[in-house]
Amino acid sequence: MTVSTSDVAEAERLAIEAVELARNPQRPRALAVIESAFEDFTELRGDRRFGDDHAVVGGLARLGERWVMVVGQEKGVDAATRALRNFGMPHPEGYRKAQRLMRLAERFALPVVCLVDTPAAHPGIGAEERGQGWAIAESLSIMLELRVPTVSAVLSEGGSGGALALAMADRVLALENAIYTVAPPETCAAILYRDAAQRARAAAALRPGVDTAHEHALVDELVPEPPPGAHAMGTVVIAALRGALIRHLDELSAMDPEERLARRRARYRALGG
Amino acid sequence: MVPAERRVVTVELRPHRRLATPGPRPQPLLPPATVECPRCERRLPEARWEEQLRVCAHCGHHARVPARLRITQLADPGTVELMDLPARDTDPLRFDDGLPYPERLRSARAATGSSDAVVVAAAAIGGMAALIVSMEFAFMGGSLGSAAGGAFAVACDRAVAERRPLVAVCVSGGARMQEGIVALAQMARCTVGTSALAAAALPYLTVLADPCFGGVTASFATQADVILAEPRARIGFAGGRVIEQATYERLPEGFQTAEFLLAHGMIDQVVERSRLRDTVRRVLLALSSAGPR
Numbered sequence: 128m129t130v131s132t133s134d135v136a137e138a139e140r141l142a143i144e145a146v147e148l149a150r151n152p153q154r155p156r157a158l159a160v161i162e163s164a165f166e167d168f169t170e171l172r173g174d175r176r177f178g179d180d181h182a183v184v185g186g187l188a189r190l191g192e193r194w195v196m197v198v199g200q201e202k203g204v205d206a207a208t209r210a211l212r213n214f215g216m217p218h219p220e221g222y223r224k225a226q227r228l229m230r231l232a233e234r235f236a237l238p239v240v241c242l243v244d245t246p247a248a249h250p251g252i253g254a255e256e257r258g259q260g261w262a263i264a265e266s267l268s269i270m271l272e273l274r275v276p277t278v279s280a281v282l283s284e285g286g287s288g289g290a291l292a293l294a295m296a297d298r299v300l301a302l303e304n305a306i307y308t309v310a311p312p313e314t315c316a317a318i319l320y321r322d323a324a325q326r327a328r329a330a331a332a333l334r335p336g337v338d339t340a341h342e343h344a345l346v347d348e349l350v351p352e353p354p355p356g357a358h359a360m361g362t363v364v365i366a367a368l369r370g371a372l373i374r375h376l377d378e379l380s381a382m383d384p385e386e387r388l389a390r391r392r393a394r395y396r397a398l399g400g
Numbered sequence: 401m402v403p404a405e406r407r408v409v410t411v412e413l414r415p416h417r418r419l420a421t422p423g424p425r426p427q428p429l430l431p432p433a434t435v436e437c438p439r440c441e442r443r444l445p446e447a448r449w450e451e452q453l454r455v456c457a458h459c460g461h462h463a464r465v466p467a468r469l470r471i472t473q474l475a476d477p478g479t480v481e482l483m484d485l486p487a488r489d490t491d492p493l494r495f496d497d498g499l500p501y502p503e504r505l506r507s508a509r510a511a512t513g514s515s516d517a518v519v520v521a522a523a524a525i526g527g528m529a530a531l532i533v534s535m536e537f538a539f540m541g542g543s544l545g546s547a548a549g550g551a552f553a554v555a556c557d558r559a560v561a562e563r564r565p566l567v568a569v570c571v572s573g574g575a576r577m578q579e580g581i582v583a584l585a586q587m588a589r590c591t592v593g594t595s596a597l598a599a600a601a602l603p604y605l606t607v608l609a610d611p612c613f614g615g616v617t618a619s620f621a622t623q624a625d626v627i628l629a630e631p632r633a634r635i636g637f638a639g640g641r642v643i644e645q646a647t648y649e650r651l652p653e654g655f656q657t658a659e660f661l662l663a664h665g666m667i668d669q670v671v672e673r674s675r676l677r678d679t680v681r682r683v684l685l686a687l688s689s690a691g692p693r
Contacts, residue, residue: 250637252652255655260622263619264591264618264619265622267619271595288575288584308584314642335580345584395591396553396589
């Protein structure tokens with residue numbers, strides 16, 4: 128390998144910058160998107176089994192002409208709401224709430240819109256006791272088999288299976304400066320180098336930008352963010368996202384349901400060659 | 401490590417350390433007559449160790465089992481037909497964490513004799529035709545990447561085409577970091593497989609062995625109709641180290657063991673390896689008894 132030390136340092140600096148930009152606290156959060164892109168939002172809460180996870184919000188809403196079920200991961204906007212929302216890291220009951228709302232949407236033929244915004248599923252004792260892995264796995268199965276149109280959008284951070292659980296849709300959009308990774312760079316560094324402090328090195332190796340996910344067909348479309356990015360251009364970016372969501376729902380709603388399902392299965396079956 | 405035990409246990413005991421710093425291979429030694437239990441460190445005659453399916457006669461420790469040996473432990477003798485899974489050097493991120501990923505793959509292949517972390521066989525279990533998916537922990541920690549995800553999907557395709565139940569032995573640290581987002585996508589890809597099994601009403605049974613974590617736990621390992629686990633196997637989503645660092649919580653005794661998950665209603669049974677084949681056989685027999693729907 129003939130890569131100079133300065134090239135490596137530069138790559139790591141760029142990767143960390145990309146991660147920091149995606150994590151800018153001023154970027155539009157799920158509730159902000161619901162507030163401005165949707166109308167008549169009526170929140171529906173609880174998983175009917177254990178609790179109500181504030182890291183996941185969802186409910187009925189209108190998007191343009193259409194009623195939909197919207198489900199999102201909410202990171203919070205200040206110290207108090209970030210604590211309440213657990214920084215957007217769901218527990219199993221959050222995924223089970225999402226599942227409940229998706230099943231409800233299916234019964235009443237409502238399209239499902241998911242707003243993905245999580246560093247990862249919550250790592251904790253209670254989450255493990257209540258089957259975090261089981262909950263995510265069930266979400267994957269449900270999203271694959273929903274008979275209604277589904278569109279997901281990655282807002283800032285799509286981290287690990289905790290993000291995929293809301294992102295196995297017919298169409299997956301992502302805001303241009305978001306990241307979408309197999310694990311947060313800190314976790315990746317802990318796994319690969321046994322040292323979470325080496326997150327810059329892990330970030331450079333992981334290529335966390337959503338362009339990588341786009342290149343590998345896990346994301347279909349990038350929603351442009353005018354410079355300097357969605358943290359400063361929230362209104363414009365949300366309007367662009369709204370337009371893209373409606374356009375994809377229009378296309379998907381015009382399709383035969385069987386055809387739509389077959390395409391969704393074929394799409395996820397083909398990932399990775 | 402004691403040189404005398406190398407032939408039998410080194411690969412399963414210290415796979416990460418070996419792959420992370422590939423040095424000269426150990427010199428071939430004379431076959432050892434005994435094997436040391438990695439837990440209680442008492443010695444057993446090698447023949448007895450194998451006869452007991454690598455479970456320690458002294459302390460009951462269930463040692464890790466290489467993927468192909470696991471298949472022969474589960475299948476009826478003489479019925480195993482390994483599926484040919486070509487080795488692929490896909491490197492979607494051109495990943496280099498000190499060693500280029502394709503080189504890591506090649507050294508894992510040399511160390512295990514498997515093309516990647518998933519081995520698939522068609523075999524009979526108690527006279528019933530089945531497909532067996534068996535994960536190779538010594539292959540980069542049994543991590544789920546595109547080759548393993550593809551192999552799992554192919555196993556599901558064949559199970560559906562031949563109307564066979566599928567048994568998957570899951571041993572994995574989770575998604576393969578070196579494949580980044582493409583590894584994450586394998587969770588989706590494997591879910592297409594398990595959904596097809598469910599749609600075809602074919603029994604799907606998993607055996608969770610030590611360890612089973614991350615993207616494997618959060619996809620095909622727990623999407624099964626019946627979930628069994630081996631005694632004291634560590635099973636979970638996030639690893640204990642990640643949980644401690646993230647939450648500063650002290651992990652309770654026995655946290656994330658098979659017994660812990662049984663108590664929390666997450667698995668059907670903790671099954672000793674000596675009873676595993678018979679338990680699998682009985683479940684498949686019962687679930688297949690009404691014939692195709």
